[in-house]
Amino acid sequence: MKTIQEIEKIRNEKRTELDLRINTQANTREKHILVCRGTGCTSSKSPKIIETFRKIIEEKNLQNVRVIQTGCFGLCAKGPIVIIRPEETFYAHVKPEDCEEIIQSHICEGKKVERLLCKNIDGKLVHQLNKLDFYKKQKRIALKNCGLIDPENIDEYIAFDGYKAIQQVLTEMKPNDVIDMITKSGLRGRGGAGFPTGKKWSFAQKEQEDQKYIVCNADEGDPGAFMDRSILEGDPHCVLEAMAIAGFAIGANQGYIYVRAEYPIAVQRLKIAINQAREYGLLGDNILGTGFQFDIDIRLGAGAFVCGEETALLESIEGRRGQPRVKPPYPASQGLFGKPTVINNVETLANITKIILNGADWYASIGTENSKGTKVFALGGNVNNVGLVEVPMGTTLREIVYDIGGGIPNGRNFKAAQTGGPSGGCIPAEHLDTPIDYESLAQIGSMMGSGGLIVMDDTKCMVNLAKFYLEFTVAESCRKMYAMQNWNQKNARNFRKIV
Amino acid sequence: MEENCANQRIQAQTKEILQKYRKEKDLLITILNDVQEKFGFIPKQAQMVISEYLSIPMAEIYGVITFYSRFTLAPKGKYNVSICLGTACYVKGSQKLLDRAKERLKIEPGEVTPDGKFSIDDVRCVGACGLAPVFMVNDEVYGNATVKQLDEVIDKYMNL
Known part of the structure; x- marks a missing residue:
């Protein structure tokens, strides 16, 4: 177990050591080669790239070069991605065979490997990550550490x-102060429904019970959505810290993370993070020596879409259908x-520590009148820059699809964007300029949902898509209400006939 | 005789898994996940051992197993071909991959070929949307997949 002073010592020392991660002008001879180990890049062999880099570095006996695995950089379409800091060079579609050239040319001779650099829409080569069109309109709050730190290293x-936020909360704040702050920030649930988080916490706080729980909903069921997974893979500690803060606010001493078993990397990183946090005394009986008690357990989902609904999720944690x-x-x-239980979505929790550290007013200054902060979207389908994006609320769909997403491939036209998963809706081209926030999306008949955003070009058939979603709802129904099941089946049959 | 031995082995291995867990009913799904991982399905013998350990009726355990798509009551093929039917893969044509796999292996999703070598699963989003469309053979992921690539991969495993 570590004291506050010891944690601060680690923070200061490590921060100096890792300055080159965020400071492109860092005065150092050291280089960090960051390799994405999110699910997407891992599937396209990024572990092999890490291994190859390490082998070459050892063979050449290079000093001052480190290879680090990180979470998702966001631009999955260009994966596997390698970033070299401090200069922030972004290499796309890297293969294990390219490692030798990167080390020799870039690290040893100081010459960038131009064939692996990306181009912007204007055709110009991009030498720095933040000069990519993809990142220009983004604002990373929930994803702040994704792609920056090694998620399996608590010191980073x-x-x-x-x-730092939990330290501030435990030493300077009362539970009511925390809840007031979250309420004032305007943070709303990112799972889709958008219920004010501060209000949810205050309801649970008012209950007079000795035992209360915090549950993190990481059962990301919407097909095409991978925001929560990326946060858990890239920055698991920020979720743990936020759960402990929520526990302090409502008076809970136990948390559960309900995560899909289909996310093996996320589960593994969570396990490592929980063990590290316990070892440092940041979870457990006496957090930071303040006497506050809070611990977290993982519960695995087993493939049921309906378990993303909060009460179904609770049933599942209790071991039932x-x-x-x-x-x-x-x-x-x-x-x-x-x-009494507070259930928060992963992305909601990922905002908490930043609100505590930067203040409610800072958070409330981002976004629109009723939708504060940012939203993470998993951009997929017929769009050039498939990946993970985080934008301030109020950004228009056009900006996301064209400026960030790089438009539709093969010169096709935009037909529709699907948001909100199976229960959401399809937004046609005439609404491209709709600002993305809870109210505006509801007004045009769709919904924010958890953040899956799937773009379709003009070759796609909407009737076929309707059939696809109806078949999904038939398969994933909770089978509690016969009428519902029957209605879905009948409609799916009708659509199948048309298609 | 042989069957008896197999049953006893399953029971012993299940008991080994149970040693890690307290006798609390809420651990049922966690335990079933472990058993599924161990055997590739949830054998009846294992269900009986769990039922006794947690004092949960067999019928209830069966109800839980059949509710969650990750749990299966029969073993899958040696090579399980999963085709992602998440929305991102679907709009990029994964239905064609599924149709082709069914045609090649002459089985439906959830079934196993008579020689026990292949099975097909239609899965909902494996989370590799950046690589859509995606299919998997056991844990190996194939991204930006085409029908031709699927054919080649199936050929490869057929000859193994």
Whole structure:
């Protein structure tokens, strides 16, 4: 277990050591080669790239070069991605065979490997990550550490203000102060429904019970959505820290993370992070020596879309079929094992530490009147820059699809964008200038949802897509209500006939 | 006789898994995940051992197993071909991959070829949307897939 002073010592020392990660002008001879180890890049052999880099560095006996695995950089379409810092060079589609050239040319001779650089829409080669069109309109808050730190190293997290928020909360704030701050920031649930987070916390806080729970909903079920997975893979500690803060705010001492078993990398990193946090005394019986007690366990989902619904999720944690409960009573009064429970989505939690450290006013200054902050989207389908993007609320769909996403491939036209997963809607071209926030999306008949955003070009058939989603809902129904199941089946049959 | 031995082995291995866990009912799904991982399906013998350990009726365990798509009651093929039907893969043509796999292996999703070598799964989003369309053979991911590539991969495993 470490004291506050010891944690601060790690923070200061590590921060100096890692300055080159965020300072392109860092005065150092050291180079960090960052390789994405998110699910996408891992599937396209990034572990092999890391291994090859390390082997070459050892063979050449190079000093001052380190190879680091990180979470997702966002631009999955260009994966596997390698970034070299401090100069922030962005290499795309790197193969293990390219490692030798990168080391020899870039690291040893100081010449960039131009054939691996990206081009912007104007055709110019991009030498620096933040000069890529893809990143220009983005604002990374929830994804702040993704692609910057090694997610399996707690010291790197601590270096970039990690566990500073919980320290501030435990030493300077009362539970009510925390809840007021979150309420004032205007943060709303990122799982889709957009319920004000501060309000949710205050409901649970008011309950008079000895035992309360914090649950993190990481059952990201919408097909085409991978925001939460990327956060867990790239920055697991920020979720743990936020859960402990929420626990302090409502008076809970136990947290559960309900995560899909289909996310093996995320599960593995969470396990490592929890063990490291316990070792440092940042989870457990006496956090930072303040007497505050909070611990976290992982529960694996087993492939049921409906378990993303909060009461179905609770049923599943309790070991039963994931069939939703009747509300009220709401989980804030009777949730897990019948006790008051706050259930927050991963992305919601990823915003908490930043709000505590930068203040509610800072957060409330980003976004639109009723939708504050940023939203992470998993941009997929017929769009050039498939990947993970985080934009301020109020950014238009056009900006996301064309400026960030780089438009539609093969010179096709935009037909529609699907948001909100199976229960959301398709947004046609005439609404491209709609600002993305909770109200505007609801107004045009779609919804924010958890953040899957799938672009379709003019060759796609909308009737076929409707059939696809109906078949999905038939397969993934909780089977509690016969009428619902019957209705879905009938419609799916009708659509199949048309298609 | 042989079957008896197999049953006893399954029971022993399940008991080994159970040693890690307290006798709490809420651990059922966690335990089933472990058993599924170990055997590739959830054998009846294992269900009986779990039922006794957690004091949960067999019928309830069966209900849980059949509710969650990750759990299966029969073993999958030696090479399980999963084709992603998440939306991102679907709009990029993964239905064609599924149709081709069904045609080549002459089985439907969820079934196993008579020789036990192949099975097909249609899965909902493996999270590699950047590589869409995607299919997997066991844990190996094939991104930006084409029908031709699927054919080649199936050929490769057929000759193994």
